[in-house]
Amino acid sequence: MTRKHLLAIFSCFLICSKILAADPLASDGDDGYRLWLKYESVSTASVKAEYLKYTTFITQPGKGEILQSASRELQMGLGKLLGKTVNVTNSSGGKTGGIIFRIEPGADTTKPAEGYQVQLSGGNIVISSKSENGILYGTFALLRHMQMQLPIKGLSIASSPKVRYRMLNHWDNPDGTIERGYAGQSLWKWYELPERVDPRYTDYARANASLGINGTVLNNVNASARFMSQEYIAKVAAVANVMRKYGIKTYLSVYFAAPKTLGGLKTSDPLDPQVRAWWKEKVAQIYKEIPDFGGFLVKANSEGEPGPQDYGRTHADGANMLAEAFQPYEGIVVWRAFVYKADPNADRFKAAYEEFVPLDGKFDPKVIVQVKNGPIDFQPREPFSPLFGNMPKTPLGMEFQITQEYLGFATHAVYEAPIFKECLDSDTYVNGAGSTVAKVVDGSLHGYARTLMAGVANTGNSRNWTGHPLAQANWYAFGRLSWDHQLSSEQIAREWIALTLTQNQKASGHITALMLRSREIYVDYNTPIGLSRPWMGVHFAPEPWQNKGSRPDWTAVYYHRADSIGLGFDRTVSGSNALAQYRPQVQQQWHNPDQTPLPYLLWFHHVRWDKKLNTGRTLWEELCTRFYTGADSVMWMQQQWDLAKPGLDLQVYAEVADRLKVQRREAIWWRDAWVLYLQTFAKQPVPTGFEPPKQTLEEVKKSVNVYLIR
Numbered sequence: 001m002t003r004k005h006l007l008a009i010f011s012c013f014l015i016c017s018k019i020l021a022a023d024p025l026a027s028d029g030d031d032g033y034r035l036w037l038k039y040e041s042v043s044t045a046s047v048k049a050e051y052l053k054y055t056t057f058i059t060q061p062g063k064g065e066i067l068q069s070a071s072r073e074l075q076m077g078l079g080k081l082l083g084k085t086v087n088v089t090n091s092s093g094g095k096t097g098g099i100i101f102r103i104e105p106g107a108d109t110t111k112p113a114e115g116y117q118v119q120l121s122g123g124n125i126v127i128s129s130k131s132e133n134g135i136l137y138g139t140f141a142l143l144r145h146m147q148m149q150l151p152i153k154g155l156s157i158a159s160s161p162k163v164r165y166r167m168l169n170h171w172d173n174p175d176g177t178i179e180r181g182y183a184g185q186s187l188w189k190w191y192e193l194p195e196r197v198d199p200r201y202t203d204y205a206r207a208n209a210s211l212g213i214n215g216t217v218l219n220n221v222n223a224s225a226r227f228m229s230q231e232y233i234a235k236v237a238a239v240a241n242v243m244r245k246y247g248i249k250t251y252l253s254v255y256f257a258a259p260k261t262l263g264g265l266k267t268s269d270p271l272d273p274q275v276r277a278w279w280k281e282k283v284a285q286i287y288k289e290i291p292d293f294g295g296f297l298v299k300a301n302s303e304g305e306p307g308p309q310d311y312g313r314t315h316a317d318g319a320n321m322l323a324e325a326f327q328p329y330e331g332i333v334v335w336r337a338f339v340y341k342a343d344p345n346a347d348r349f350k351a352a353y354e355e356f357v358p359l360d361g362k363f364d365p366k367v368i369v370q371v372k373n374g375p376i377d378f379q380p381r382e383p384f385s386p387l388f389g390n391m392p393k394t395p396l397g398m399e400f401q402i403t404q405e406y407l408g409f410a411t412h413a414v415y416e417a418p419i420f421k422e423c424l425d426s427d428t429y430v431n432g433a434g435s436t437v438a439k440v441v442d443g444s445l446h447g448y449a450r451t452l453m454a455g456v457a458n459t460g461n462s463r464n465w466t467g468h469p470l471a472q473a474n475w476y477a478f479g480r481l482s483w484d485h486q487l488s489s490e491q492i493a494r495e496w497i498a499l500t501l502t503q504n505q506k507a508s509g510h511i512t513a514l515m516l517r518s519r520e521i522y523v524d525y526n527t528p529i530g531l532s533r534p535w536m537g538v539h540f541a542p543e544p545w546q547n548k549g550s551r552p553d554w555t556a557v558y559y560h561r562a563d564s565i566g567l568g569f570d571r572t573v574s575g576s577n578a579l580a581q582y583r584p585q586v587q588q589q590w591h592n593p594d595q596t597p598l599p600y601l602l603w604f605h606h607v608r609w610d611k612k613l614n615t616g617r618t619l620w621e622e623l624c625t626r627f628y629t630g631a632d633s634v635m636w637m638q639q640q641w642d643l644a645k646p647g648l649d650l651q652v653y654a655e656v657a658d659r660l661k662v663q664r665r666e667a668i669w670w671r672d673a674w675v676l677y678l679q680t681f682a683k684q685p686v687p688t689g690f691e692p693p694k695q696t697l698e699e700v701k702k703s704v705n706v707y708l709i710r
């Protein structure tokens with residue numbers, strides 16, 4: 001090699017390294033991995049000085065592994081927040097200026113064991129609880145307080161969970177794919193477990209524990225029987241060993257026919273003694289490996305999954321058989337109520353109620369029935385499920401979906417706290433006014449001993465966990481609400497923004513506004529005035545014209561019922577009468593089309609195209625107004641995001657800005673698809689003031705087909 005060559009290589013190296021160094025997006029940006037546990041250096045000097053005074057030591061009584069996680073987290077957090085190393089001692093020796101963990105065994109037994117208090121006492125910060133879990137939650141609360149740079153003076157936080165089982169449901173498959181997952185592959189690397197335990201599992205557990213989540217179901221509800229094999233139980237045990245340190249119990253979804261397919265029995269009939277013995281043995285085998293195993297989650301006789309009805313038995317027969325296997329242990333059985341039969345004349349809305357209400361009081365006390373928030377399926381907006389309140393003798397758990405199956409996957413920014421809150425705050429009127437869904441779920445209405453809130457996870461192995469950076473807020477919001485459903489959407493958004501994105505007040509204001517309006521904007525361009533779209537397929541592209549499916553409720557036309565007269569599903573007494581499943585006060589809100597609030601109108605009524613709504617516009621005009629203003633409001637979201645830019649990390653800014661561009665394009669896609677398709681029935685022009693779609697219906701259909709092929 002000549003000197004000239006060497007020089008050329010050297011100067012090329014210099015230029016390349018300059019380019020790399022000059023590119024802050026590629027090298028210096030926030031990749032989102034740390035979520036809301038960033039622990040960035042405290043920037044306000046006076047606050048920092050105060051924090052330094054109270055963090056000279058950590059006192060941890062005993063060697064419990066959850067306490068160790070708490071002190072490890074504190075050491076790490078304080079190291080980053082304050083740039084100091086803090087030692088852990090087993091006694092304060094009367095010193096002041098430290099953080100003391102205080103377990104209070106046998107204290108007030110009426111308080112739930114996981115509650116905690118964090119307060120200034122005797123010159124120390126004292127974190128007290130009746131349980132190690134509570135100390136861990138208190139530790140995270142203190143770290144949250146410090147990350148938000150709040151004053152130590154007058155520090156007094158007391159909190160306890162309103163719901164006992166707060167869990168994520170992963171719809172992850174053994175091959176690494178995730179059903180309805182949009183953030184990469186599964187976090188669980190089954191092929192390398194149990195020997196290699198990915199350190200990321202610890203960060204997953206930290207993130208959940210920081211919100212108070214205490215359970216995780218590792219596999220898809222459309223479950224593989226493989227998880228019941230000895231090989232997989234050993235793998236699950238390795239993951240459970242990590243979760244345990246953070247107070248998280250591990251659960252599995254089960255395949256109801258496993259006794260037959262895996263165990264080689266002739267049947268999986270829940271009343272068959274051999275089948276019952278098989279499950280008992282299986283559960284015992286699991287507890288040998290995982291002594292704190294959480295329990296089973298079951299999807300049975302739903303969307304082709306096997307279940308007790310295959311043998312002429314009921315959901316209660318199936319659930320109780322499994323509950324029997326759990327009698328010697330703490331574990332529970334979570335039985336899902338997501339069922340609907342392939343009956344061409346039925347209304348899917350009514351199915352879960354019809355199957356489950358007659359079984360009220362027939363379930364073993366170890367069973368919790370898990371109900372999706374709405375009667376159909378995680379739509380952008382649904383009325384609350386009429387099951388809530390109508391099974392007073394059976395604990396009903398809430399199932400929310402955090403992953404954005406119907407909310408634009410990982411490209412649309414939709415903050416979900418308002419969806420969760422809307423359902424929790426709905427009044428069922430079962431015991432008079434104020435009988436909210438939240439009170440059903442937290443057990444205060446019917447006195448359920450076991451209470452549950454589950455969220456279908458939106459995590460994957462994307463570096464930032466959730467694909468869309470703002471989707472982290474949905475994981476966060478679910479966790480915070482499962483602990484305390486009284487928190488407001490705005491409070492949670494502000495907290496998440498401060499911990500994750502920025503503490504710049506102006507930027508935070510713009511992002512809060514964007515987040516709080518994002519769901520309504522999405523509904524407007526996607527499914528306004530009570531439209532829904534749970535038809536088969538990828539659940540992403542607009543296909544309101546889809547009219548072929550192996551069953552009627554797997555088509556789009558089944559749901560919107562557009563015809564030459566009007567639009568919407570008549571669920572009043574003149575139609576399917578699904579409304580009758582609600583209490584009279586609820587029926588009253590929705591039975592008269594003139595008084596039904598617009599967000600629910602087409603859920604319950606078939607409305608004429610030319611009907612004047614209370615906005616002064618006809619149905620057709622109102623629909624167009626929503627589709628157009630919804631799609632245009634994405635530009636408003638873009639503006640808000642741009643205004644926040646000075647307070648944001650550049651990598652995060654750019655990533656969200658790009659995704660918003662995609663959202664804008666796809667919002668127009670949705671708008672045009674609906675407007676052009678519905679126009680074939682309404683036979684009216686797009687109202688003045690709105691520019692008619694540039695494409696034809698055929699062109700939109702083609703673009704959707706191309707999408708579906710891909």
Ligand code: BDP
Pocket residue numbers: 179180221222299338377378405
């Ligand atoms: C639907 C999903 C499907 C799930 C099902 C369920 O499209 O993938 O398996 O719910 O919850 O929303 O079981």
